[in-house]
Amino acid sequence: MRHFPPLLLLAWLLAMPGPALAELRGEDPTEAMVRHIAKDLRCAVCQNQSVYESNSDLAKDMLNVIRAKVAAGEQETAIRDYFFQRYGDYIYLEPTTQGMNTLLWSAPFIGLGIGGLALWLAMRQWRKRANENVKPVPTHAAMQERIQKELDQLRM
Amino acid sequence: MWIEIAHFSTLIALMLAGLMLIAPWIGLRWQRMVWIRVARQAAFMICALLTLASAGLIASFLKHDFSVQYVAEHASLKLPVFYLATAMWGGHEGSLLLWAWMLSLFVAIAAWKHWNTHPVSMPWVLSINGGLLLGFLLLVVFLSSPFERLLSPPPDGRDLNPLLQDPGMVFHPPFLYMGYVGFAIPYAFAMAALITSQGDSEWILATRRWTLFSWAMLTIGIVFGAYWAYYELGWGGYWAWDPVENASFMPWLTGLAFLHSVMVQERRRMFKTWNLFLIITTFALSLLGTFLVRSGVLSSVHAFATDPGRGVYILMFMSALLLFSFGLLTAKSDQLRETPKLESPWSKEFSFLINNLFLVAGACTVLLGTLYPLAVETLSTAKVSVGAPYYNKVFIPIMLGMLALMGLGPLIPWQRASLAKLRQEFLPAGIIGLIGMLVAPLVGVTHPSGAIATGLILFVGATHLKDLLRNIKTRMSRESLSAPGAFLRLVTRNKRRYGGMLVHLGTLVMVAGFVGSGLFQEERDLFLAKGDSMRIGSWSLTLESMDKTARRNWQADEAVIRAERPGEATLMLRPQKRVYSEHSQPTTEAAIHSSWREDLYVVLGDGVKDGVWAFRIYRTPLVSWIWIGSGIMVVGVFWAMLQGRRLQRRAD
Numbered sequence: 001m002r003h004f005p006p007l008l009l010l011a012w013l014l015a016m017p018g019p020a021l022a023e024l025r026g027e028d029p030t031e032a033m034v035r036h037i038a039k040d041l042r043c044a045v046c047q048n049q050s051v052y053e054s055n056s057d058l059a060k061d062m063l064n065v066i067r068a069k070v071a072a073g074e075q076e077t078a079i080r081d082y083f084f085q086r087y088g089d090y091i092y093l094e095p096t097t098q099g100m101n102t103l104l105w106s107a108p109f110i111g112l113g114i115g116g117l118a119l120w121l122a123m124r125q126w127r128k129r130a131n132e133n134v135k136p137v138p139t140h141a142a143m144q145e146r147i148q149k150e151l152d153q154l155r156m
Numbered sequence: 157m158w159i160e161i162a163h164f165s166t167l168i169a170l171m172l173a174g175l176m177l178i179a180p181w182i183g184l185r186w187q188r189m190v191w192i193r194v195a196r197q198a199a200f201m202i203c204a205l206l207t208l209a210s211a212g213l214i215a216s217f218l219k220h221d222f223s224v225q226y227v228a229e230h231a232s233l234k235l236p237v238f239y240l241a242t243a244m245w246g247g248h249e250g251s252l253l254l255w256a257w258m259l260s261l262f263v264a265i266a267a268w269k270h271w272n273t274h275p276v277s278m279p280w281v282l283s284i285n286g287g288l289l290l291g292f293l294l295l296v297v298f299l300s301s302p303f304e305r306l307l308s309p310p311p312d313g314r315d316l317n318p319l320l321q322d323p324g325m326v327f328h329p330p331f332l333y334m335g336y337v338g339f340a341i342p343y344a345f346a347m348a349a350l351i352t353s354q355g356d357s358e359w360i361l362a363t364r365r366w367t368l369f370s371w372a373m374l375t376i377g378i379v380f381g382a383y384w385a386y387y388e389l390g391w392g393g394y395w396a397w398d399p400v401e402n403a404s405f406m407p408w409l410t411g412l413a414f415l416h417s418v419m420v421q422e423r424r425r426m427f428k429t430w431n432l433f434l435i436i437t438t439f440a441l442s443l444l445g446t447f448l449v450r451s452g453v454l455s456s457v458h459a460f461a462t463d464p465g466r467g468v469y470i471l472m473f474m475s476a477l478l479l480f481s482f483g484l485l486t487a488k489s490d491q492l493r494e495t496p497k498l499e500s501p502w503s504k505e506f507s508f509l510i511n512n513l514f515l516v517a518g519a520c521t522v523l524l525g526t527l528y529p530l531a532v533e534t535l536s537t538a539k540v541s542v543g544a545p546y547y548n549k550v551f552i553p554i555m556l557g558m559l560a561l562m563g564l565g566p567l568i569p570w571q572r573a574s575l576a577k578l579r580q581e582f583l584p585a586g587i588i589g590l591i592g593m594l595v596a597p598l599v600g601v602t603h604p605s606g607a608i609a610t611g612l613i614l615f616v617g618a619t620h621l622k623d624l625l626r627n628i629k630t631r632m633s634r635e636s637l638s639a640p641g642a643f644l645r646l647v648t649r650n651k652r653r654y655g656g657m658l659v660h661l662g663t664l665v666m667v668a669g670f671v672g673s674g675l676f677q678e679e680r681d682l683f684l685a686k687g688d689s690m691r692i693g694s695w696s697l698t699l700e701s702m703d704k705t706a707r708r709n710w711q712a713d714e715a716v717i718r719a720e721r722p723g724e725a726t727l728m729l730r731p732q733k734r735v736y737s738e739h740s741q742p743t744t745e746a747a748i749h750s751s752w753r754e755d756l757y758v759v760l761g762d763g764v765k766d767g768v769w770a771f772r773i774y775r776t777p778l779v780s781w782i783w784i785g786s787g788i789m790v791v792g793v794f795w796a797m798l799q800g801r802r803l804q805r806r807a808d
Binding site (some may be wrong): 006023024025026028031034035040042047049050053055060064067088089090091092095100101104105107108109111112115116119120123124127130131155 | 282359388391393396397398399400495496497498499501506508513514516517520521524525528532538539540541542544545546549550551554671679681682683684688689690691727741742743744762
């Protein structure tokens with residue numbers, strides 16, 4: 001092959017099908033940002049999928065809108081706001097931490113704290129009870145006699 | 157013809173369920189044993205009749221009887237036989253029948269197995285299950301009947317949803333339902349114990365295998381669902397915190413809490429009310445799971461309004477069940493009043509209680525996240541979404557706490573431990589865990605929960621290993637056995653304990669899978685033409701060609717991708733984009749190369765222009781560990797189930 005004139009080599013390469021012409025494709029550099037934004041936006045017609053994960057036409061359109069905006073150099077917050085203006089809170093998969101939502105975010109930990117406190121207080125009681133000396137109850141003489149009698153019978 | 161047989165046998169089963177509900181009452185009221193035997197025979201009859209009904213529905217599918225509305229809506233002439241036979245649970249109506257059928261089967265087994273051993277509880281167990289069957293069959297017969305005929309049958313059916321034409325989706329519902337339904341038996345035993353005021357531990361011992369079995373089935377069902385979502389939905393993930401998934405996860409969590417806390421009752425006769433509360437909650441959540449998922453209430457308030465009759469009935473059924481169960485629990489609480497004594501918070505008893513606290517808090521979090529959008533939508537005009545990011549931030553920390561507790565499990569003694577003893581037990585494992593936690597960020601696990609999870613995996617693994625090695629050593633010296641012999645003796649003599657340890661081991665493997673797949677997934681979105689290559693991780697992928705392919709009821713575009721990696725054999729991956737003949741929406745068939753290290757996952761997107769196609773490619777480390785871990789978990793549960801009742805007697 002070394003003897004081939006350069007031009008012929010080029011022609012030969014061009015004529016070869018497939019892999020020889022292979023081009024290493026990379027991802028569009030903005031795509032990571034697109035993904036980052038699209039993963040936290042809800043596909044508005046799906047049950048519970050993000051714009052990034054959904055296969056629906058609307059999600060694809062929304063993804064393209066995000067792509068165009070990222071390509072145009074818009075900031076993440078601006079793009080998120082754009083969708084917020086149109087769909088409201090609903091569009092964010094991660095609920096905001098404002099208003100009623102503070103309850104949503106804090107309730108699990110408050111519950112855990114209250115539960116832990118209750119357990120601790122209960123534990124103190126249970127412990128006190130366990131450590132109290134168990135005093136023998138004085139038995140009635142007649143009862144004592146009967147117990148003894150039955151025990152004797154058992155031994156036979 | 158077949159469908160009429162199915163319909164009539166369901167109707168007779170419905171009447172027998174009514175009989176089963178009432179007969180034990182009559183028998184107990186007038187002291188006539190024969191009525192209790194009647195209820196027992198009714199249980200067997202219902203099982204036979206519902207088996208016939210399900211067979212009738214399946215037969216209608218196999219015969220392509222499109223005059224049956226349910227068949228016309230969920231099958232077609234081209235649908236392969238395997239999916240025809242299983243399309244019975246492809247829709248709401250049929251899956252409710254499947255539920256009732258499984259319940260009748262379990263009730264029959266319980267009536268057969270426990271008849272002689274639990275004569276006092278049995279009438280009530282029968283009556284309560286009769287009530288449950290009645291409730292379900294009323295729904296099946298009157299509000300969501302799969303037996304409706306169409307006046308003018310279509311020549312061909314509308315076909316099964318393509319997403320459901322997949323083995324994963326065939327096995328997912330029956331296992332999930334077996335889990336849900338299985339909890340009905342312990343629930344009925346618990347209620348019977350409450351009614352007859354013998355609320356001691358008898359019901360727990362009687363139903364130990366039932367709860368283990370149900371929990372195992374629920375695990376299998378959930379994992380099947382996750383696996384199906386992973387390879388069928390083409391989004392590279394397996395768990396989306398979808399309301400549907402959450403609904404099955406909640407009873408799993410409370411059921412797990414129950415499995416732990418009953419041990420305290422068996423051993424120390426404490427927390428009877430709490431255990432009753434947990435089993436009632438678990439079964440109620442199982443019902444909630446079935447109903448809310450299948451009626452579509454959770455996805456949107458509006459779906460509820462489309463069929464008000466069904467929705468109102470479901471609400472009433474749930475309320476009746478909750479009122480009855482918790483009402484009874486409250487009414488009987490005086491008799492159950494106990495004075496628990498715990499010597500020390502440094503005890504197994506108390507660690508189980510904290511375990512319960514975390515699991516119940518976890519279940520409440522999932523419930524809150526699932527119902528919150530519904531509540532907001534009902535109370536105001538606003539709409540909110542609670543998606544995966546919420547659960548990742550709130551639920552994961554709670555479960556990390558849970559994981560840390562798991563490490564205490566095997567080494568912490570019952571009753572009381574001195575601090576010196578605890579230090580001796582946990583110091584080495586704690587140091588190992590701490591080192592793991594600190595080293596993890598240096599080897600790339602920079603996310604805080606990833607680093608914490610890594611440390612905890614090591615900690616838990618170390619405590620379990622320490623316990624195992626110590627017990628092997630004791631046996632070796634006591635019974636002069638070789639190490640493998642001692643190990644075998646150990647795990648076969650105490651199946652329950654080592655089954656539990658195996659479940660813990662499975663959990664660790666799964667957590668590693670969650671960390672790997674959740675934090676280290678790589679994705680690429682790009683366009684490829686024939687001959688183009690791309691790189692992801694150490695893989696290099698080349699699009700060899702684009703083909704067209706077809707099967708009986710679908711045709712597809714198929715990409716042929718050559719995947720190479722230094723030092724490994726070349727792979728051919730063939731992701732497809734399918735269009736089923738009866739459906740317009742295309743579905744994606746991801747091509748997945750799975751190995752223990754990582755999965756390579758290729759999704760074919762849309763064709764852009766002449767020969768250029770969109771691709772989405774994922775490299776997900778350790779994802780197969782999740783499936784392996786869950787397998788280990790299930791084996792562990794079954795191992796624990798093999799344990800007879802010897803252990804409990806000794807514990808008394």
